[in-house]
Amino acid sequence: MPDPAPPLPALQSAALSAREFEAIRRLARQRFGLDLKPGKEELVSARLGKKLREGNFRSYREYVDFVVADRTGEALMGLIDALTTNFTSFFREEAHFEFLRRTALPELRRKGPIGIWCAACSTGEEPYSIAFTIRDEWEGAIGPEFHILATDISTRALQAARAAVYPAQCFERQSAAWLRKYLLRGEGKWRGHYRVKPALRRTIEFRRLNLIEPFSHARPFHLIFCRNVMIYFDKATQAAVVNRLAEWLEPGGYLLVGHAESLTGISHSLRYVQPAVYAKPGGEAGTSARERSGS
Numbered sequence: 001m002p003d004p005a006p007p008l009p010a011l012q013s014a015a016l017s018a019r020e021f022e023a024i025r026r027l028a029r030q031r032f033g034l035d036l037k038p039g040k041e042e043l044v045s046a047r048l049g050k051k052l053r054e055g056n057f058r059s060y061r062e063y064v065d066f067v068v069a070d071r072t073g074e075a076l077m078g079l080i081d082a083l084t085t086n087f088t089s090f091f092r093e094e095a096h097f098e099f100l101r102r103t104a105l106p107e108l109r110r111k112g113p114i115g116i117w118c119a120a121c122s123t124g125e126e127p128y129s130i131a132f133t134i135r136d137e138w139e140g141a142i143g144p145e146f147h148i149l150a151t152d153i154s155t156r157a158l159q160a161a162r163a164a165v166y167p168a169q170c171f172e173r174q175s176a177a178w179l180r181k182y183l184l185r186g187e188g189k190w191r192g193h194y195r196v197k198p199a200l201r202r203t204i205e206f207r208r209l210n211l212i213e214p215f216s217h218a219r220p221f222h223l224i225f226c227r228n229v230m231i232y233f234d235k236a237t238q239a240a241v242v243n244r245l246a247e248w249l250e251p252g253g254y255l256l257v258g259h260a261e262s263l264t265g266i267s268h269s270l271r272y273v274q275p276a277v278y279a280k281p282g283g284e285a286g287t288s289a290r291e292r293s294g295s
C-alpha cells in the first residue's frame with residue numbers, strides 16, 4: 001500500500017472568511033484610518049497570507065488575535081506595513097516641485113527659518129526631493145535656513161528613509177555634477193547605489209507619526225506635503241486629517257496633496273491655488289504678486 005500523502009501545511013488552505021475580513025477591516029480603520037472597502041478581500045488575503053506563513057498562524061482569526069494582544073505594537077506595525085503601499089519616487093508629481101521652485105520658495109525667501117512637514121514620507125524620496133530642490137534654488141545665494149520634518153506610520157519605511165541609500169537608477173536623469181553635489185557613490189556591496197550626503201540628511205528629521213492620532217508640533221509649518229496617503233482614508237477621516245493639518249499651517253502656508261486626491265466634498269478653510277495645492281488664508285505667502293501690490 002502506498003504511503004498516505006503527507007498532509008498539506010495548514011496555511012495553504014487558510015482562506016479569508018467574511019468575518020475575518022470584517023475583523024481586519026475594523027482594526028485597520030480604528031488604528032490607521034485605513035478604508036478597506038468590500039472587494040479588497042483578495043488584496044488583504046494576498047498581503048496578509050505572507051504574515052500567516054511567517055508566523056505559522058493557522059487562520060486569519062488567529063493572526064488578528066495575536067496582533068490585537070501584542071503589547072509591543074510591533075505586530076500592528078507589521079499589519080499596516082503589509083496593507084499599505086510605500087510606493088514613492090524622487091520628484092514624484094513634478095508639478096509640485098515646479099510650484100515649489102516658481103511660487104513657494106520665492107515667497108519664502110525673505111522669511112526666517114522655513115519649516116516644512118512631509119506628512120507621509122515613506123522611504124524618504126519625497127523629503128530628499130524637497131531638500132534637493134531648495135538647495136538647487138538657493139544655491140550660492142543667501143536663502144533662509146530650512147528644516148524638514150518627515151513622518152510616516154511605518155517604522156520599516158522610516159528606517160529606509162534614515163539610511164538614505166537608493167539604487168543608482170533613481171538618479172539616471174541627474175547630471176554628474178548634481179550627483180557629486182548631493183550623493184556619495186556606493187562601493188563594494190553598495191556598488192550601484194548612492195547615499196544622500198550627511199549635510200543634506202541633517203536638514204531632515206524623521207519621526208513616526210500616525211496621522212489619525214492626535215499630533216502636535218512646536219510651531220506651524222510654511223509648507224505641508226501630505227501626498228498619496230489620504231486615498232487610503234474614508235471621507236470622514238480625510239476631512240479630519242485635512243482640518244488638523246490646516247491648523248498646523250502658517251497663515252499663507254501651503255498644503256500639497258496628491259494629484260489623485262481631491263478635497264472636493266470636504267469642508268475646510270483652505271483656498272484652492274492650483275490642482276493639489278491649497279493655501280491657508282492670511283499672511284503674505286499664498287497671495288499672488290498682483291494681489292499683494294493691490295493691482
Ligand SMILES: C[S@@+](CC[C@H](N)C(=O)[O-])C[C@H]1O[C@@H](n2cnc3c(N)ncnc32)[C@H](O)[C@@H]1O
Pocket residue numbers: 032033084085086087088089092119120121122123126151152153154157209210211212226227228229232258
Ligand atoms: C503611497 S505612500 C506615499 C509616499 C509619498 N508621500 C509620495 O507621495 O510619494 C503612502 C505612505 O503613507 C503611509 N501611511 C499610511 N497610513 C498612514 C497613517 N495613518 N499615518 C501616517 N502615514 C500613513 C504609508 O506607510 C506609506 O509610506
